[in-house]
Amino acid sequence: MTESLTDRRARLMGPNVPTFYRDPVHLVRGEGVWLWDADGTRYLDAYNNVPHVGHCHPKVVEAICRQAGTLNTHTRYLHEGVLDYIERLTATMGHGLSQAILVCTGSEANDIALRMAQAMTGKRGIIATDNTYHGNTTATSQLSSRRPPIGGYPPHVRLVPAPDSLRPLGGSADRQAEVFAGHVARAIADLEDLGIGFSGMMLCPFFANEGFPRLPKGFFAPTAAVIRRAGGLVLADEVQPGFGRLGSHFWGHDWLGLVPDVVTLGKPMANGHPVAAVVARPDVMAAFREAFGYFNTFGGNPVSAAACLATLEAMQDEGLQENARTVGAYARERLAALDHPMLAEVRGEGLFFGAEFVTDAAMTPATAFAADVVERMRQRGILMNRIGRHMNTLKIRPPMPFSRENADLLIDTLAEVLALTPVPA
Amino acid sequence: MTESLTDRRARLMGPNVPTFYRDPVHLVRGEGVWLWDADGTRYLDAYNNVPHVGHCHPKVVEAICRQAGTLNTHTRYLHEGVLDYIERLTATMGHGLSQAILVCTGSEANDIALRMAQAMTGKRGIIATDNTYHGNTTATSQLSSRRPPIGGYPPHVRLVPAPDSLRPLGGSADRQAEVFAGHVARAIADLEDLGIGFSGMMLCPFFANEGFPRLPKGFFAPTAAVIRRAGGLVLADEVQPGFGRLGSHFWGHDWLGLVPDVVTLGKPMANGHPVAAVVARPDVMAAFREAFGYFNTFGGNPVSAAACLATLEAMQDEGLQENARTVGAYARERLAALDHPMLAEVRGEGLFFGAEFVTDAAMTPATAFAADVVERMRQRGILMNRIGRHMNTLKIRPPMPFSRENADLLIDTLAEVLALTPVPA
Numbered sequence: 042m043t044e045s046l047t048d049r050r051a052r053l054m055g056p057n058v059p060t061f062y063r064d065p066v067h068l069v070r071g072e073g074v075w076l077w078d079a080d081g082t083r084y085l086d087a088y089n090n091v092p093h094v095g096h097c098h099p100k101v102v103e104a105i106c107r108q109a110g111t112l113n114t115h116t117r118y119l120h121e122g123v124l125d126y127i128e129r130l131t132a133t134m135g136h137g138l139s140q141a142i143l144v145c146t147g148s149e150a151n152d153i154a155l156r157m158a159q160a161m162t163g164k165r166g167i168i169a170t171d172n173t174y175h176g177n178t179t180a181t182s183q184l185s186s187r188r189p190p191i192g193g194y195p196p197h198v199r200l201v202p203a204p205d206s207l208r209p210l211g212g213s214a215d216r217q218a219e220v221f222a223g224h225v226a227r228a229i230a231d232l233e234d235l236g237i238g239f240s241g242m243m244l245c246p247f248f249a250n251e252g253f254p255r256l257p258k259g260f261f262a263p264t265a266a267v268i269r270r271a272g273g274l275v276l277a278d279e280v281q282p283g284f285g286r287l288g289s290h291f292w293g294h295d296w297l298g299l300v301p302d303v304v305t306l307g308k309p310m311a312n313g314h315p316v317a318a319v320v321a322r323p324d325v326m327a328a329f330r331e332a333f334g335y336f337n338t339f340g341g342n343p344v345s346a347a348a349c350l351a352t353l354e355a356m357q358d359e360g361l362q363e364n365a366r367t368v369g370a371y372a373r374e375r376l377a378a379l380d381h382p383m384l385a386e387v388r389g390e391g392l393f394f395g396a397e398f399v400t401d402a403a404m405t406p407a408t409a410f411a412a413d414v415v416e417r418m419r420q421r422g423i424l425m426n427r428i429g430r431h432m433n434t435l436k437i438r439p440p441m442p443f444s445r446e447n448a449d450l451l452i453d454t455l456a457e458v459l460a461l462t463p464v465p466a
Numbered sequence: 467m468t469e470s471l472t473d474r475r476a477r478l479m480g481p482n483v484p485t486f487y488r489d490p491v492h493l494v495r496g497e498g499v500w501l502w503d504a505d506g507t508r509y510l511d512a513y514n515n516v517p518h519v520g521h522c523h524p525k526v527v528e529a530i531c532r533q534a535g536t537l538n539t540h541t542r543y544l545h546e547g548v549l550d551y552i553e554r555l556t557a558t559m560g561h562g563l564s565q566a567i568l569v570c571t572g573s574e575a576n577d578i579a580l581r582m583a584q585a586m587t588g589k590r591g592i593i594a595t596d597n598t599y600h601g602n603t604t605a606t607s608q609l610s611s612r613r614p615p616i617g618g619y620p621p622h623v624r625l626v627p628a629p630d631s632l633r634p635l636g637g638s639a640d641r642q643a644e645v646f647a648g649h650v651a652r653a654i655a656d657l658e659d660l661g662i663g664f665s666g667m668m669l670c671p672f673f674a675n676e677g678f679p680r681l682p683k684g685f686f687a688p689t690a691a692v693i694r695r696a697g698g699l700v701l702a703d704e705v706q707p708g709f710g711r712l713g714s715h716f717w718g719h720d721w722l723g724l725v726p727d728v729v730t731l732g733k734p735m736a737n738g739h740p741v742a743a744v745v746a747r748p749d750v751m752a753a754f755r756e757a758f759g760y761f762n763t764f765g766g767n768p769v770s771a772a773a774c775l776a777t778l779e780a781m782q783d784e785g786l787q788e789n790a791r792t793v794g795a796y797a798r799e800r801l802a803a804l805d806h807p808m809l810a811e812v813r814g815e816g817l818f819f820g821a822e823f824v825t826d827a828a829m830t831p832a833t834a835f836a837a838d839v840v841e842r843m844r845q846r847g848i849l850m851n852r853i854g855r856h857m858n859t860l861k862i863r864p865p866m867p868f869s870r871e872n873a874d875l876l877i878d879t880l881a882e883v884l885a886l887t888p889v890p891a
Contacts, residue, residue, distance in 0.1 A: 046544045046546070046549070047544070049549045049553075050544070050549060052564075052565075053549050053552040053553060053556070053564075053565055053566065054541075054548075054549075054552065054565060054566065054567065054751075055565045055567075055748060055751035055752055055754075055755045056751075056752050056755055056756065057752075057755040057756055057759060058541065058755065058761075059542055059759070059761050060541075060542050060543070060544070061542045061543065065542075065543065065544050066543050066544065067543065067544040067545070068537055068539055068543045068544070068545060069536075069537060069545075070536055070537050071536075071537045071538070071539065076537075076539075089539070091538075091539070091540065091763060091764075092538065092539075096537070096538070097534065097535050097536065097537065097538070099535075101534075102531070102534045102535045105530065105531070105534050106527070106530070106531040106534070109522065109526075109527045109530050109531070109738075109739075110522050110524075110527045111494075111495055111496075111522065112493055112494060112495050112496045112501075112521070112522065113496070113516075113517070113521070113522065113737075113738035113739075114493055114496065114501075114514070114516070114517075114738075115516065116479075116483065116485075117484055117485050117486045117490075118485070118486065118490065118491050118492065118493045119471045119472070119475070119485070119490050119491065119492040119493070120492070120493060120494075121471070123479075124471070124474045124475065124478050124479075127478040127479065128474075128478060131478070139477075139478070140477075140478055140479060140480045141478065141479065142479065142480075144571075145570040145571050145574075145740040145764070146569075146570050146571070146574065146762065146763070146764055146765075147763075148574070148762075149570075149571065149573070149574070149602075149603065152603050152604050155604065156604060177574075177760055177761065177762060178574065178577050178603045178604065178605065179577050179580065179581060179603065179604060179605035180603065180604035180605060182758070187759075307763075308763055308764075312538075313534075313538035313539075313764075313767065313769065314534075314538075314740075314769070315570040315739075315740040315741075315764035315767075315770065316740075323480060326479075326480035326481075327480055327481050327482075329480075330480045330481050330482040330483065331481065331482055333607070334482060334484070335602055336483075336484050336602065337571065337573075337602060338516060338571070338572075338732075338733055339516075339570070339571055339733075339738075339740035340571075342738065342740075344738065344739070345740065
C-alpha cells in the first residue's frame, strides 16, 4: 500500500518530494493529538503545529462548514468576518501592531514583510541567519541557506551566523549577543558600502530552525540597537513560536523581548485551513499599501476568517497557552532527568522543546544517532522530528492540547528508545 | 452599516485596500449564481470565477466538511487525496503535462512556473505582455504593468505590447500575430545582448487582463516559434480561462492552439477554497524539484484535495463546460444585437465575454461610460466589471451554472442601463 502510494507520488508529483521518515506514514484520520494510519495504527502527534488546537477540532470544523455553506467571496466585497478576526488578533499584540493583511501561506506573508521593509526604507538589503527558513516564494527562498537559489545568493541578501547553545558565537555564551550584533552590523555596513542599502532583518524570535538555542533574555537588544541605528525594520516571523505555543507569552517576540515592526503568521493560525497574515503598525502598512497596491483573492475570505476566529477562540476557551506552559515545563523536566551519555542539552519553551545529542565533549553533533531515535519513535507510534544546523536536536512541537499523560507516553517511549539505540563507538 | 464597515476596514486593514463599486457591496449569502447583501437585496453574479460551480455548491461544501472532520495534514505524510486529484486533473490535459505541485494561490503557482523556466534554461529573462497580471508575490508582481515595483522593473523582465482588437499591433488585424512575435523576438535579443539570457514567456492564453482581444486561431504560432528557437519555455497562466470556462475547450491553451511547457491554475480550482497548482511535463518538474527542493505546507492537504476533486466532479457531472459554450454563445448573440452608438465590439468565448465601448470612430476608449454602466448594473442587482488597457470593456465571467434565463436578465438589464446612461457629447 505504502509502496504503491510512493510510486504514485513519484509519477504524479515528480522526484525529490519530501516525506518524513524512512518509511513514510500513510495517515487517514486525526483527532486531538492522535493520528491513525491506513493499517489502523495510532500515533501520538508530538510534532505538528498546523493542527494547533488539535486535529479536526470540532469547533473549527463546524465554523468552516457553516461559513462554506453560507458565503465564500473575497475582500473586494465587504464582510465582517475578516474584520472581526483582525480585531481579535491584533488585540493580542502590543507595539502598535494594529493592522493586518490576510493571505494564504506564511511564504506569502513573509514575501509581503520583505516589501514592507523596502517600502519604509526605499532600500532592499535584508539580513537573516544562515540556518533559517522563511518561505518558498522566489523572494523568501533567497533567505534560506539550506538550498542556494539558482545563480547564487543575490547581493541584497546577507546571512549572519546563527546563535547556538553548545557552540556559542565568539566562544562563550556571555559574548554571544554582542558577537551576533557585530555580525549584523558588518552585514549592514557591507550592504551600505555596495550601495544597496539596508531595509531590515527577518528572524524567528525563537530561532526555531536554528535549533532553538538557549538564549538569555535581552539577547536581541544589542542587535536591535544596531538595526535601529541603521534605520532598518525588525520583521518577526512568528509562524512557529506564535499563538501561545511558548506558554509564557502569546508571541515569540514578547518572549525574546523584541519590538517588531512587522509580524508574520502562518501554519497554526486556522488549524490547517490555508491562512496566514502580516501584522504591522499603521505607518508600515500604509507605506506598503501605497507602494504596492496589494490584493489577494483568497486572503481573508469569509471561510478562512471563520476558521481563524474559531481557532483563536478554541485556544482561549480551552486555556491552551497555559497548558503549553505547564505541560511543556513538566515534559522538559522529565526529559532533563533522562540519563544518557550523549544528551548534551534539554531546551525549549512551552510546547516547543527538545534535546541536543553529541558524540563527545567537543560537542560533535550526533546526527545519525538523532535520526535513528526519530525513526524508532515513529516505529513505536510517536511522531516527532529533528532540527538545527546539524540536525542532531530532537524537535518536539505537538498540537497544543498535548496533556501531561501524553508527555509521559512521549518521554517513557523516548527513554526506551534511547536505551535501545546503539551509541556510536 | 456599509459606512461603518468601510471605516473598520480602513482602521484594521489600512489604506488603499481595493473594493468593487463606488458603494461597495456588503455580501452575506451566496447560492449558485446568486448573492445577497446585508439588506436582503439579491444580486445576479455575472462576474465571479472563484465560485466556479456556483456559490456554496453543496457537493463541494460537503467534501470540505467531511475531510476537515476526518484529517487535514500535509504531503510529508502519504495520502491518496492529492494523488487522486492530480490524476484526474492531468487526465484533462495533453502535451505531456502529467505532473503537478499543489499550492494555495495562483501567485504561488506562477512564482514556481517562473523558476521552472529558470531551472530548465539556467537563465532568468522572462517576457510578459504590458497589460497583464500574474500574481502578487515579489517575483510575479514584477510582471504586472499596472503598478511598477519599487526601484523600477528589474532588468530580467521584458513587457511586450499586448494584442488589441480595435487597435491591432502594426495597424491591422492581419499583421498583429507577426508584429507581436517581432516584439517578443526583440525582447529576447535584448535579454541575450545584456547577458541575462531568456527563460520563457508567461501569458494568459485568453489575454484576459489585456481585454480578451479577438484573435485568429494560430495567433500565437509565430511567437511560439520565436520562443522555441531561443530555447525558452511557454508558461500558460490558466487562472482565468481554464476549467472549461471557454466552452469549446477545457483549457485556454488548447483554445488558442498553444503548446505550453507549464500550466498554472488558481481561483476556480476548488470553488473558493485556497488552492492552486502548477502542472508540467516530467522533465520540467524534475528540473525544478532538483534545483529548488520545493515544499508547501498547506499545498495539496487532504481538505484542499477533496475540495478540488468535488469541484472537478461537479463540473463534469453537471455538464458545465457545455453550458458555458451554449449559454455563452446565446448571451453574446443577444449582446451583439443591442443597438448602441458606442458599442464597438462584442467578443469573448464561452462564459467569458464582454463588449468594448468607444466614443468615436477613432476608437477613443469610453472609459467613464463603461464605469457608469457597471455602477448602474450593480444598482439594478447585477454584478459585473470592466477590463482591458483602457478599462472600457465590460467583463462578464459568471459562475459556470449561469443559465439562459440568467443571460436574459443580464442582457435585458444591460439594455435598460445602456438606454439610461448618458452618452458623452
